[in-house]
Amino acid sequence: MSRQTFRFDGKMGSLFPVLFQSIEESREEEGVCCPGKVNPGYEENVMIDVTLKEMLEAGVHFGHQTKRWNPKMKRFIYGERNGIYILDLQQTVRRFRVAREFAKSVVRNRGSILFVGTKRQAQPIIQQEAQRCGMYFVTERWLGGMLTNLQTVRKSVERLNKIEEMMESGQISRLPKKEVAQLEKEHEKLASILNGIRGLSHLPAAIFVIDPKKEHIAVHEANRLGIPVIAMVDTNCDPDMIQFPIPSNDDAIRSIRLITAGIADAVLDGALESQVQKGHETPVSESFSETKEEEDSEKKSGDEA
Structure with missing residues (x-):
C-alpha cells in the first residue's frame, strides 16, 4: 500500500470511509479477504473485517504529530493528514492477530503475561482486563528491577x-x-x-505494554532477560525493541481498551485450551518466526525507502 497525504474538509468522520475504502481496495488486490467475499486462506474472515471497522471507530489509526515521530515507525505509517500521521491499519490487523495468537500460546503452555500500563488513561483498563483474564499487572509505577x-x-x-x-x-x-x-x-x-503482582513468584513468560516509550525501563528489563514483549507502538515509539509490535494509538482510551481487551480474550482462550490439553505441551506456532522474517524484510524495505 503506497503512503499518501490526505486532504479533507476538516471533519473527523470524513476520514473513515475514504481510508476504509483505500485499505479494502489494497486488501482485495493482495488477495486478502474483503466484506462479502470468501477467501479460503483465512478462517476468521468476519472477525478480521469487524476488527478493522472497530479499529477505525476507536481511532486506532491516529498517530502523533509528524514532528513527534520515530523514523523507525516509517514502515507502519500509511499517510499523513493535517500534520498527524495515519497508521496502516492493514498491518495493525495482521500484527494484532499474530500478537493474540502468541499470547494464547503462552498461556496455553501455562505461562503468565504481565500487563503494564502506568499512563493515566491506561491504568483502569489494564487493571480491569488483567483481572478479567487472571493475569498480573502494573499500573502505578514500574519499580526498577521488577523483572x-x-x-x-x-x-x-x-x-x-x-x-x-x-x-x-x-x-x-x-x-x-x-x-x-x-x-x-x-x-x-x-x-x-x-x-497487581502479589502472586508473581516467577518471571512472566511475556509482557504486554501500553506505550513502550513511557515504559522503557520495563521493556529494557524484558529485553535483557529475553522475555518477549507485546506492545501498542505509536508513531513516536521504537518498534525494534518490541518482539510483537501492534501499530496503534496508545493515547486514546477507546483504542487502548480495544487492543487490551483483545489480548485479554486471547489469554482466556489460551487458558481454556490449557485445561482441555492439560499435560500436553503445545509449541509456539512456526508462523511467529515467519512473521519475524517478514518484519525484518519490511524494516529493511522501510529503511531503504
Missing part, C-alpha cells in the same frame, strides 16, 4: 503482607500513633504499586 531483581521485589511484597497481618490481627493498634501513621502510609504506597 531483573524479582527476589528483591518479592521482599517488598512480603513486607506488605506482614503489615496487613498486623492490621488484621489488631497488633498495629498497640503501637504508638506516630508509628501507626508511618505503617499506614507505607502500606498505602506498597499496595498501590504491588497489588
